[in-house]
Amino acid sequence: MKLNSRKRMFYLIYLLLLVPGVWCLLPPKFQWKTLDFAWEGQARDSAIKSGAYIPENNMPAGIARWKDRLFITIPRWKKGVPASLNYIYLNSTHSPLLNPYPSWADAFLSSKACCASSNSTVVSTFRVHVDKCGRLWVVDNGVTNMAHDVKQIAPPAIFIFDLKTDKLMHRYTIKDELLRDSSVFTSIVVDITGKECKDAYAYIPDMGSNALIVYSLKDNDAWRVENHYFHFDPHAGVYRVGGIDFYWSDGISSVALGPIKKNCRDLYFHPTSSTKQFAMSTKLLKNKNVPREDIFMGVQVIGNRGPQTQATACDFDLEHNVLFHTLLSKNGVSCWNVDKPFKRDNVPLIISECTALEFPNDIKVDHEGSLWILSNRQSRFLYEAMNFTDVNFRVLSAPVASVIQGTACERTSAVSKAFSFMTRPRCNSECKVNSGTT
Structure with missing residues (x-):
C-alpha cells in the first residue's frame, strides 16, 4: 500500500x-598545544631560566566569561606556573596569550616563593564564578606543587574582584576550624536572591574532605556543612x-x-x-x-x-x-x-x-x-x-x-x-x- x-x-x-x-x-x-603568557619585556626568558615558567606544567582547569573577557584558571599542580588566575579577550587569536589577573605584579609567583605577592594574589584555584553584579568570585587553595610536594603559600581564602575596576573588593580567609588536612576546594557558585549585591551566599565544595563551605558576604562569616551524600560512590x-x-x-x-x-x-x-x-x-x-x-x-x-x-x-x-x-x-x-x-x-x-x-x-x-x-x-x-x-x-x-x-x-x-x-x-x-x- x-x-x-x-x-x-x-x-x-x-x-x-x-x-x-x-x-x-x-x-x-x-x-x-601549550599555554603561554603575555610577558613583559625579557621576563619570559628569565622565568624559564629560573624555573618559574615551565610550559609543559601549565594545564587550564576552569573558565568563566564576563563581557569581552574569558577567565582561565591554572591550578598549581606542578612547578613552573607563573599565574593561576588569568584572562583572554574573546576577540583574540585562536591560541591567545594569557594575561595574569588582576596584574602581573599580583598574580606572579616564582618557583621559590615563600608567600603571596600581595593581598590580591591567587595562589591556586580551579573554577571561578562571575555573579550578576559584575564580580568575580575565586576560592584559593593557597598551595603549590599539588601533584608532588605540596607547599602552603597562603591560607585558603575567598576573593571577590570588581570586574569593572579589576580591583579586589574583599578577601575572606577560611577559618581553620572549617578545614581538614585533606581539604581541596574545587569550585564556587554564588547565590543572590534579593536585590542587594551584598546579600550573597557562596557555596564551595570541599572535594577532599566531603563537605560544603557556605559563606555569607553580608555577615562575613562561613560555616561547614557535612552530609553522607557528599561522599564518593566506590562503585563509580x-x-x-x-x-x-x-x-x-x-x-x-x-x-x-x-x-x-x-x-x-x-x-x-x-x-x-x-x-x-x-x-x-x-x-x-x-x-x-x-x-x-x-x-x-x-x-x-x-x-x-x-x-x-x-x-x-x-x-x-x-x-x-x-x-x-x-x-x-x-x-x-x-x-x-x-x-x-x-x-x-x-x-x-x-x-x-x-x-x-x-x-x-x-x-x-x-x-x-x-x-x-x-x-x-x-x-x-x-x-x-x-x-x-x-x-x-x-x-x-x-x-x-x-x-x-x-x-x-x-x-x-x-x-x-x-x-x-x-x-x-x-x-x-x-x-x-x-x-x-x-
Missing part, C-alpha cells in the same frame, strides 16, 4: 526519533579517559543553583566519583544553626544518570531550566531539563567527541545565554605524558538554545524535534581509539 505524502513525512519522523545519536560539536573557539571510582585507566575517590566537586523559589533555590550537586544526582534547598544551607538532622534529611536523591557518567563540573541555565554536566568517560556533555522527570531518556549525552572533548573539565553558562566548555586531557597530564606537538587544551562555545535544540532538554513538539534532528550532524559517542591527534 502506498503512503500519501503526509503519512510518509510522519513515518520518517517516527523512524528518526528511534535512532540514537550524539551531536557533533562546532570547532573550538580557542585551543593551545574507575575511569578510562584518553586511553588511561585510573581510580578516583573524589567527593562533591561542583554545584549549581536552580531557579529562585520563595527566596530560596535548589542547590544541585554530585560527587565526582558518582553517577547520581542530588539536590537540597538553600534554605537549609543559609541557616548556620540548622539542626544536623535537618541537613541529614534535607538531601533529595534525584536519580542516576547511568553507567560511566561521572562528572567533573555542572552549571545551570535559568532561561531554559537545564542542568549541564561534563562527563569524563563519555568525552562529552549531558543535560537535564528539570521540568521533566529524571530518567535516562531525559538526561541525554548531547555533545561528544573523542579528541576535542577528551577530559571535559569545566562548563559554564554565561549571562548572555552561551555555553562554554573547557577540555584539558588531565589524565595524560597527571598520569602519563602529553604530546605537546598536539593540541591539548580547548575551549568550545555555542548558544544554549542551539546546543539543546532537538534534544530531550528542549521544550518542543515531536515534529519540531524530528526536523531539528534531520538538520544536525551526528557522531559516534564511543571512543574506541584515543590517539591524541589534533
Whole structure:
C-alpha cells in the first residue's frame, strides 16, 4: 500500500526519533598545544631560566566569561606556573596569550616563593564564578606543587574582584576550624536572591574532605556543612579517559543553583566519583544553626544518570531550566531539563567527541545565554605524558538554545524535534581509539 505524502513525512519522523545519536560539536573557539603568557619585556626568558615558567606544567582547569573577557584558571599542580588566575579577550587569536589577573605584579609567583605577592594574589584555584553584579568570585587553595610536594603559600581564602575596576573588593580567609588536612576546594557558585549585591551566599565544595563551605558576604562569616551524600560512590571510582585507566575517590566537586523559589533555590550537586544526582534547598544551607538532622534529611536523591557518567563540573541555565554536566568517560556533555522527570531518556549525552572533548573539565553558562566548555586531557597530564606537538587544551562555545535544540532538554513538539534532528550532524559517542591527534 502506498503512503500519501503526509503519512510518509510522519513515518520518517517516527523512524528518526528511534535512532540514537550524539551531536557533533562546532570547532573550538580557542585551543593551545601549550599555554603561554603575555610577558613583559625579557621576563619570559628569565622565568624559564629560573624555573618559574615551565610550559609543559601549565594545564587550564576552569573558565568563566564576563563581557569581552574569558577567565582561565591554572591550578598549581606542578612547578613552573607563573599565574593561576588569568584572562583572554574573546576577540583574540585562536591560541591567545594569557594575561595574569588582576596584574602581573599580583598574580606572579616564582618557583621559590615563600608567600603571596600581595593581598590580591591567587595562589591556586580551579573554577571561578562571575555573579550578576559584575564580580568575580575565586576560592584559593593557597598551595603549590599539588601533584608532588605540596607547599602552603597562603591560607585558603575567598576573593571577590570588581570586574569593572579589576580591583579586589574583599578577601575572606577560611577559618581553620572549617578545614581538614585533606581539604581541596574545587569550585564556587554564588547565590543572590534579593536585590542587594551584598546579600550573597557562596557555596564551595570541599572535594577532599566531603563537605560544603557556605559563606555569607553580608555577615562575613562561613560555616561547614557535612552530609553522607557528599561522599564518593566506590562503585563509580574507575575511569578510562584518553586511553588511561585510573581510580578516583573524589567527593562533591561542583554545584549549581536552580531557579529562585520563595527566596530560596535548589542547590544541585554530585560527587565526582558518582553517577547520581542530588539536590537540597538553600534554605537549609543559609541557616548556620540548622539542626544536623535537618541537613541529614534535607538531601533529595534525584536519580542516576547511568553507567560511566561521572562528572567533573555542572552549571545551570535559568532561561531554559537545564542542568549541564561534563562527563569524563563519555568525552562529552549531558543535560537535564528539570521540568521533566529524571530518567535516562531525559538526561541525554548531547555533545561528544573523542579528541576535542577528551577530559571535559569545566562548563559554564554565561549571562548572555552561551555555553562554554573547557577540555584539558588531565589524565595524560597527571598520569602519563602529553604530546605537546598536539593540541591539548580547548575551549568550545555555542548558544544554549542551539546546543539543546532537538534534544530531550528542549521544550518542543515531536515534529519540531524530528526536523531539528534531520538538520544536525551526528557522531559516534564511543571512543574506541584515543590517539591524541589534533
